[in-house]
Amino acid sequence: MKERTRRIFARFLRVSTPLTFEDLSKEFRISERTLRNELVLINEYLAENNYPVVTTSRGEGMKLVLPDKETKKLLAQVGDNKEKDYYRPDERFLALLLDITDTTKTTLLYEMEGKLQVSKSTLDEDMRKLRQYLNQYGISVESLTKQGIVLQGDERSIRSMLFEVINSMTDIDQLMRYTDTVSKFVLDYLDRKVLQTLGKHYDELLKKSNVETNHVYRNQITLFVAIWGRRVQEGNTVSELTKARAEIKEGPVRNFVDSICADFSLYPSLNEIKYITFTIESLKPKDMNSSFDWVAAQLLAIQLIEHVEKVTGIPFSQEEEDLYEGLYKHITGLLSRTKNDLQVFNPLKDTIKETYAVIYNAVACFSKRIEDYTKKALSEDEIGFLTVYFSTSASRMNQEEQDVYQAVVVCNHGISTGKLLASNLKRQFNIEIVAVLSSYELAFIDKLDVDLIFTSIPIEYPKKPILLLNPILMESDKKEVKAFLFEHQNKRRTISNKLDATKLIQDVLALIVDSGGTITQESYEKVEETFKQHHLKINTREIQPMLQDVLTDSNILLNQEGQDWKEVITKVAMPLLQEEVIEGRYITAMIKSVEEFGPYIVVGKHLALAHARPEDGVNKLGISVMTLKEPVHFGHPDNDPVKIVFCLAAVNSHSHIRIMKSLVELIDDTEKLNKLIVAKDMRAFNEALHGNPPIQDIQSEQKIQ
Known part of the structure; x- marks a missing residue:
């Protein structure tokens, strides 16, 4: 028996609900005609070994009914079949x-x-x-x-x-x-x-x-x-x-x-x-401390979210931090892999491409921007991975008001695919997924408060009901889930939705400060983790500073001269050094990074974003900007010469995301960028950047009136 025939045979043995030709042809990516031929071979094998054959019920589909003992026996035989065909x-x-x-x-x-x-x-x-x-x-x-x-x-x-x-x-x-x-x-x-x-x-x-x-x-x-x-x-x-x-x-x-x-x-x-x-x-995926591309990855993640939202009409920008964080971490690894000709393979890319065609095509359209950065073609495998993050986010946004089953998902195709399966189960069947585990973590199930197990790989776990599914739900899987839940409807629970506690955490932090305490990065993370442990949702973007909150007039340098890119980087960083936002070694690190990796900091036409890693000498979040009297060449083939340069000092990978979003908007807004470049005074610069004059100018005008 050929491998494909065995896999289709095993599918019949593992399900308890009817399967249709349409379901199976999509699942195994073969024509219905080929599928009928495979079914003939399966029934011949069953008849020869004195088993009941696959039967068809009008309006329902095909089904193989066998006792559990015979099913297990056949599964073992199908898996161990050594009959040899000629090599393909x-x-x-x-x-x-x-x-x-x-x-x-x-x-x-x-x-x-x-x-x-x-x-x-x-x-x-x-x-x-x-x-x-x-x-x-x-x-x-x-x-x-x-x-x-x-x-x-x-x-x-x-x-x-x-x-x-x-x-x-x-x-x-x-x-x-x-x-x-x-x-x-x-x-x-x-x-x-x-x-x-x-x-x-x-x-x-x-x-x-x-x-x-x-x-x-x-x-x-x-x-x-x-x-x-x-x-x-x-x-x-x-x-x-x-x-x-x-x-x-x-x-x-x-x-x-x-x-x-x-x-x-x-x-x-x-x-x-x-x-x-x-x-x-x-x-492996990267974090900001292991990749010089971390800022580029953040810019691309923000731009990708905005692009896919525009194309699909799905409000991804309103989704919680998981989407951005997942994309950012994946893209950092992607940039390194692509630049160094290392390929990650996505075993589900064809299914993802078909099931989430609209999102996949939107991501594929954006891939040109990533290719402009890496100078290498982006594979369909990587596009498929990026699509999964959006599909998971879309499923999460559409989830039902209540989750009435408590379960765990076991998936070995990757954490992102497991989360996608979990999100679809929550959205379509009122199932609360407590955790997504790999096959190596089955021992954790005993420690979780769950009643059902959904898995994309065959596992043995006699303590709880198990249902084997495809990583991306097919129509046949959906029928299986419905029948499985009906069989175990006594497992239902009533679970409240997570409440948005963003305002609550803001009030708690304010109380700490009012009581004479201080908020450090470590203390904030502890408070945030406590909220999450109590299932309280926090939209961290709402408590992040905006560009106008951090970029003060003292950090804006206009119409400056610079002999070369090194002098430009040094000069734009001076306000941050004087305010002790950064240490002197941070400037050295920024210059060394460009010397080692090239002009990757030139992130837009005529715009450079100088930066280094937080551990290179950042004391707190800060940003400065400088416009140039005469453009300076950094060596970028497409975006030179540089006319405006920002210097970013970030303490981690997330606290400055709203600032990065403002810079992304600036990169895409040529008219606004040109106004900043030609601004002669602080008032004109602030009006171009923020859309209104600075507060001190408004107060002065009110006094004159």
């Missing part, structure tokens, strides 16, 4: 590639003909396609007298190619669960025990350090490190002549790499350690 072209491609890549043995084409059960002409055609595919990576296939067929090319390119090929055909979860042909070929090259051990190291050293929270990224890192380890063991190393991209820093990632080297007896060069450390850092 994609399977032959993978087998050829991995056999040639394995430098511990000699690959001879006549031997591959027998292994793959194909003729010489077919194998010649397969080799032609393989050569054509590898050409895009700058990799060639050569035939050497003693070594047989080998790959020749840059080692970095070979590793990236292997990572992308394997990722596009399978994933770690599938490798751990299934025994299909693709998994077999991959596991012949990357041992299952090796992958399990790498996953264990990840959970012990990276997950517990809060370096990563998304299961998809865990899989990406595990796979890439497995490929790296295999290549290093075989003596295939990156060139020592190539300059390492970054220095090695102490921390969880370095500890992770060290533990792997010790466990597998690897003795890589310093250059190799730098290479794999940098790769892991690039694959």
Whole structure:
């Protein structure tokens, strides 16, 4: 029985409600005609083994009715079916590639003909396609007298190619669960025990350090490190002549790499350690303290939200902080990955593209702005990830007045996908999702006050009712959920909606100040966390300062001279230095950052936003601005020369979001920007920036009158 037939068969075995041809054809992305042929094969198998066949009820759909014991028995048989069909072209491609890549043995084409059960002409055609595919990576296939067929090319390119090929055909979860042909070929090259051990190291050293929270990224890192380890063991190393991209820093990632080297007896060069450390850092999402792109990511996140809201008509700007925070963190990682040709694969991208077409297309339209920044094309996988954040937000905004079931979601496709499933369950079925867990966190269910479990992967948990669903709900899933809830309607509860406590937290903070206390970043975060623990919703944007609250007249410098970009950065930062908003080392850090990473601070036409990381010498939130008498070149190919420069001093990733939003509006408003650039005095500048004269000027006018 073929793999697709087994998966469709398993779908019938796992559901209790009728399935329609329309549901299944969408779910498995095949035509109804093909599906009917698959159903014939399934019924033939059932009849041959003396089981009832799949029956059809008019107006309802198809259903397979079996006792639980027989269902489990068949599921085991379907999963363990070893009947071998001829290899598909994609399977032959993978087998050829991995056999040639394995430098511990000699690959001879006549031997591959027998292994793959194909003729010489077919194998010649397969080799032609393989050569054509590898050409895009700058990799060639050569035939050497003693070594047989080998790959020749840059080692970095070979590793990236292997990572992308394997990722596009399978994933770690599938490798751990299934025994299909693709998994077999991959596991012949990357041992299952090796992958399990790498996953264990990840959970012990990276997950517990809060370096990563998304299961998809865990899989990406595990796979890439497995490929790296295999290549290093075989003596295939990156060139020592190539300059390492970054220095090695102490921390969880370095500890992770060290533990792997010790466990597998690897003795890589310093250059190799730098290479794999940098790769892991690039694959995982970033926060503001680990990426020089953090401000660019914030600008892009704000612009993306505004764009998608405009295109779709959905008021995303009114949504709580989760949307912005999720997008911002994802985009920081995305920028680093895209710039360094590292690809994250989204196993649900086709389903996301179809199910959320309007949002997906809006995000895809905006991707040009991201590509302008990275100078690289943005993949559909990344667009799919960004779409999920918006889909989750839209589902959350549409959720019902009351949630009457309490449940947990288990999903291994990634935290963002799990949240999407949770939001859809809440919106469509009055289900309160208490937590989204991975398969590695099942032990936490005992500690949660839940009655039902919804999962996108097969799990065993006898204590509570379980329903297996697709990560993105299909029509057949919705029918399953309705029947499941009806069966367990005695589990209903009445739960109140979260109240918006933004005004309450403002009053509490004011009381602390009135009583002689002070509000620090640490104390504020503790108060905020207390509110969240009591299910009180806080819109943090409402308690953030606006641009006019922070940008005082003393921090505005007009019509200034600057010999070069270094002098410009130094000069615009001086008001903040004099007010002790920043320390002197912050100016040095801003200049060093541009020297190292280029003119990325030129974020708009003629506009630069100078900044460094908070830990480089920021004491409190502040901003200054300077217009230039003569434009200065920073080296940006599109936005030079710079005519106006802001200096931002931020203490964290969120307290200045309203300020960033004002700057985004300024970048997109050419007319307003030009008025600022040509302003001759403070009054004209403030009128152009804020739409009205400064307060002190209004008071002066009132006195004169």
